[in-house]
Amino acid sequence: MQHIKIAAMTAVVLTGALCIFSCSDSSRTHEGITLESYSYDGFACLNPDSAYVGESPVYLRATGRGVIPVAIGEADITVLRDSLQIIAGVDLSQDGKVLLRRTSEYSPVEVVDTLGIETDSFEENELSVVLMTPRVIVWRSFSAGYTAGAAHGRYSTTYLNYSIDDNRILGVYDLLRPNTKSELEELVRDQLKDNRSLLVPVDQITLPANFEITADGLNFIYGIYEIAPYAAGEIVVNLDYYALSDILVPEMLEMLTGRDEKGDASRPKPATTPI
Numbered sequence: 001m002q003h004i005k006i007a008a009m010t011a012v013v014l015t016g017a018l019c020i021f022s023c024s025d026s027s028r029t030h031e032g033i034t035l036e037s038y039s040y041d042g043f044a045c046l047n048p049d050s051a052y053v054g055e056s057p058v059y060l061r062a063t064g065r066g067v068i069p070v071a072i073g074e075a076d077i078t079v080l081r082d083s084l085q086i087i088a089g090v091d092l093s094q095d096g097k098v099l100l101r102r103t104s105e106y107s108p109v110e111v112v113d114t115l116g117i118e119t120d121s122f123e124e125n126e127l128s129v130v131l132m133t134p135r136v137i138v139w140r141s142f143s144a145g146y147t148a149g150a151a152h153g154r155y156s157t158t159y160l161n162y163s164i165d166d167n168r169i170l171g172v173y174d175l176l177r178p179n180t181k182s183e184l185e186e187l188v189r190d191q192l193k194d195n196r197s198l199l200v201p202v203d204q205i206t207l208p209a210n211f212e213i214t215a216d217g218l219n220f221i222y223g224i225y226e227i228a229p230y231a232a233g234e235i236v237v238n239l240d241y242y243a244l245s246d247i248l249v250p251e252m253l254e255m256l257t258g259r260d261e262k263g264d265a266s267r268p269k270p271a272t273t274p275i
Helices: 078-088 181-192 250-257
Strands: 019-022 033-046 059-072 090-092 098-101 122-132 136-146 154-163 211-213 217-222 235-240
Touching (some): 033 090, 033 098, 059 090, 078 122, 078 136, 078 154, 136 211
Antiparallel strands (some): 211 217
């Protein structure tokens, strides 16, 4: 695994601020869930083959913060932790250091003296918990950046939906009844049909891989340039659980809403404030 070592101003490697805390809020009833927070602030170096690199190295300011699970009951959460670190672009080493993962934009670099560095380029990331119920946790990774000389900045939002019951990351097809993909696609297309910024014919739009479980339904997120120009931004299609009640697997509908197909039982109140 290749990483970028981020210097904390004059240090060789940035040591992130790691703080372990437990979600003990009684209103959330999340026994056995422990999260740790991290942060970093330093510099990275653009790859030499970048269009924005001349004879001298080009640095960018790299900052970020996030929360990641330490324990969820007695489950083995190795895959979950690794996946969260990937979407956040970091690696939390066992000795408490925060390392940025190598990307197509940045090469491994050790910066010893950063006092003379001036740069308008930056990259930032925030990994947060945006939904937590007794059965589901949803993380959001938001990244934004700008490279000096570029026409505009860049940003992206990625969600990871995790089932506490099954100790697994949920894909959209895990939620669907058999043979309902086309029905769901039609619901999504119906929401997009009046969007005049689309670059793709609406009848050719398929389900995005990126989706978010919310307290009220599912959000499907199309990234910039995925189906529309940069100026249109990320396009989000919201579908509530009522519209999805005939599409979702009954067990999943109950897990996500706290009620069965008949609407019995009350839905548990989720934590919707980002952690």
